[in-house]
Amino acid sequence: MMLTLTIARRELLSFFYSPIAYVVLGLFGFGSALIFFSSFGPSEPAELRPTFEGLIWLLIFLVPAISMRLLSEELRSGTIEPLMTAPVKDTEVIIGKWLGAMGFYATLLSPLLVLVAVLEIYADPHYGPIFTGLLGLLLVGGLYMAIGTFASAATQNQIIAFLIAIFINCLLTFLMFFLPRAEFLGPGMKDAMHYLNVNNQFEDFSKGLIDSSNFVYFLSGIILFLFFSVKTLESRRWR
Amino acid sequence: MSVPAMIHVKDLVKSYGPTLAVDRISFDIPAGRIVGFLGPNGAGKTTTLRMLTGFLPPTAGRITIDGHDVLTQSEKARAQVGYLPESTPLYPEMRVDEYLHYRGRLLSMARATRLRQIDRVADRCGLGNIRRRLIGQLSRGNRQRVGLAQALLHEPPVLILDEPTASLDPNQVGEVRKLISSLRGDHTIVLSTHVLPEIEKMADDVLIIAAGRIVAKGSPDELRRNVGQGARVVVEVKASPEAVERAFRGVSGVGTVETSGRDGWTHAVVNQEHGCDAREGLGQALCANGWQVRELRHETASLEQFFIEITAQQQQAPAGSAA
Numbered sequence: 001m002m003l004t005l006t007i008a009r010r011e012l013l014s015f016f017y018s019p020i021a022y023v024v025l026g027l028f029g030f031g032s033a034l035i036f037f038s039s040f041g042p043s044e045p046a047e048l049r050p051t052f053e054g055l056i057w058l059l060i061f062l063v064p065a066i067s068m069r070l071l072s073e074e075l076r077s078g079t080i081e082p083l084m085t086a087p088v089k090d091t092e093v094i095i096g097k098w099l100g101a102m103g104f105y106a107t108l109l110s111p112l113l114v115l116v117a118v119l120e121i122y123a124d125p126h127y128g129p130i131f132t133g134l135l136g137l138l139l140v141g142g143l144y145m146a147i148g149t150f151a152s153a154a155t156q157n158q159i160i161a162f163l164i165a166i167f168i169n170c171l172l173t174f175l176m177f178f179l180p181r182a183e184f185l186g187p188g189m190k191d192a193m194h195y196l197n198v199n200n201q202f203e204d205f206s207k208g209l210i211d212s213s214n215f216v217y218f219l220s221g222i223i224l225f226l227f228f229s230v231k232t233l234e235s236r237r238w239r
Numbered sequence: 240m241s242v243p244a245m246i247h248v249k250d251l252v253k254s255y256g257p258t259l260a261v262d263r264i265s266f267d268i269p270a271g272r273i274v275g276f277l278g279p280n281g282a283g284k285t286t287t288l289r290m291l292t293g294f295l296p297p298t299a300g301r302i303t304i305d306g307h308d309v310l311t312q313s314e315k316a317r318a319q320v321g322y323l324p325e326s327t328p329l330y331p332e333m334r335v336d337e338y339l340h341y342r343g344r345l346l347s348m349a350r351a352t353r354l355r356q357i358d359r360v361a362d363r364c365g366l367g368n369i370r371r372r373l374i375g376q377l378s379r380g381n382r383q384r385v386g387l388a389q390a391l392l393h394e395p396p397v398l399i400l401d402e403p404t405a406s407l408d409p410n411q412v413g414e415v416r417k418l419i420s421s422l423r424g425d426h427t428i429v430l431s432t433h434v435l436p437e438i439e440k441m442a443d444d445v446l447i448i449a450a451g452r453i454v455a456k457g458s459p460d461e462l463r464r465n466v467g468q469g470a471r472v473v474v475e476v477k478a479s480p481e482a483v484e485r486a487f488r489g490v491s492g493v494g495t496v497e498t499s500g501r502d503g504w505t506h507a508v509v510n511q512e513h514g515c516d517a518r519e520g521l522g523q524a525l526c527a528n529g530w531q532v533r534e535l536r537h538e539t540a541s542l543e544q545f546f547i548e549i550t551a552q553q554q555q556a557p558a559g560s561a562a
Contacts, residue, residue: 002344002347003344003347005344006341006344007344007345010330010333010341014330014332014333017332018332020283033356056393077328078324078326079328079329079330080328081289081294081322081324081328082322082324082342083295083345084293085292085293085294085317085320085322085324085345086317086342086345086346087314087315087316087317087345087346088345089314125542
């Protein structure tokens with residue numbers, strides 16, 4: 001546990017030295033403000049729901065930009081060697097990396113608090129849906145980050161890691177959105193795809209609902225992809 | 240039962256697909272020895288060291304470090320080892336002290352121990368005035384010191400150093416060599432290099448690897464003795480090459496003579512027959528002819544010649560060893 005936190009801490013600090021982090025931070029802040037103010041005005045409901053539902057699309061591309069260097073950079077520069085020869089388990093390395101990146105992601109979400117403050121000044125917002133929406137964003141980010149960690153463990157090329165992660169994220173969103181519209185799919189398949197769609201799972205959170213099935217979806221997705229990451233990292237030793 | 244070796248390697252094999260990088264090597268290293276791995280680039284040195292540290296799993300064979308199997312008791316074995324990988328990979332965005340603290344935490348060292356040990360290794364590796372600097376801005380030599388400090392941090396019984404002096408300038412090479420020699424006795428050290436003088440000066444034992452096999456082992460002195468007919472005499476005289484060659488051939492103990500002439504001077508390399516010393520006879524021959532001499536030099540056999548000989552033999556038949 002301590003080792004995991006040690007790795008997470010180093011990872012988090014190193015984000016603040018990388019230029020990409022600031023680009024992502026800027027894009028996210030700009031994107032969220034843009035979406036927020038496009039639906040901000042008199043007679044509009046005092047909520048962040050449109051902002052959340054817009055941001056969820058932005059995350060498909062932004063989270064991979066955060067996760068792409070997690071392991072790729074270590075594999076490329078060779079720092080993986082002193083890391084893996086220290087008495088540390090592969091699982092601790094992966095979870096540490098993911099946690100560190102999640103720490104940075106939490107920083108990324110912090111400008112949203114400014115938007116909450118704006119709502120508070122001009123209106124009287126309901127805090128329930130805002131809270132669940134933020135929680136939902138955290139879970140979606142966690143899933144995308146686990147996918148990104150897996151992609152990053154698979155290659156020493158950051159660009160490839162970035163693209164693999166976006167590809168998987170798109171499978172879980174765009175594909176699951178459009179494919180159920182096809183005629184040839186049976187109702188069972190359509191239900192399954194509806195279930196796998198990240199955006200559908202997020203919908204309840206943005207409405208202010210907390211459903212345990214949504215938690216199960218995100219947590220099992222995160223665990224699954226972190227498990228793939230550990231196996232991918234392990235397999236590098238056997239190649 | 241005899242004292243178990245600190246590092247025990249038995250029938251170690253590593254293949255990358257069809258390529259055999261390490262071909263059934265076995266050796267034992269007793270505690271406290273400095274052992275040099277010597278071999279041309281691509282001989283399997285780095286692969287072997289990586290297997291010792293647990294970074295690469297062997298295709299076959301067994302490695303134990305201080306009695307712990309590197310595969311099955313990996314973490315225990317890894318805790319015994321300080322490792323300096325080839326080309327010293329470090330995080331450029333970290334400060335030296337920050338990095339050493341991070342390594343200390345990975346080794347589960349308590350804060351007080353960490354502070355004490357960092358001071359100790361910083362002192363030992365001469366990090367004094369660079370401890371606050373960013374690693375990315377350090378010179379090659381200083382990076383190497385940080386790498387060594389990191390490897391020494393927890394006073395591991397075993398140190399594995401992959402090319403510790405590669406790409407350093409001669410002064411830095413001297414410093415690193417001095418540092419490694421100062422660790423003699425406290426640690427069992429395995430280091431690899433393709434630079435010969437280094438091994439001759441530092442190592443107690445040498446393992447020469449070529450094409451994934453150990454082709455020779457022993458102390459530097461023992462290996463040098465094996466070289467045998469390596470000694471030769473180099474002479475430069477003012478005479479025609481033919482005359483010089485004729486004169487030298489007559490001397491007892493002389494094997495072959497190679498001559499080349501330039502500006503009226505002849506450069507002759509005289510290889511002596513096994514176990515003979517032809518210097519006296521050559522001197523007499525020079526006096527008898529009354530030639531002007533501007534060079535007369537006896538070249539003793541070095542490990543270098545042995546190394547070239549033995550690795551050249553290997554390279555002539557690499558196909559057989561790879562099958």
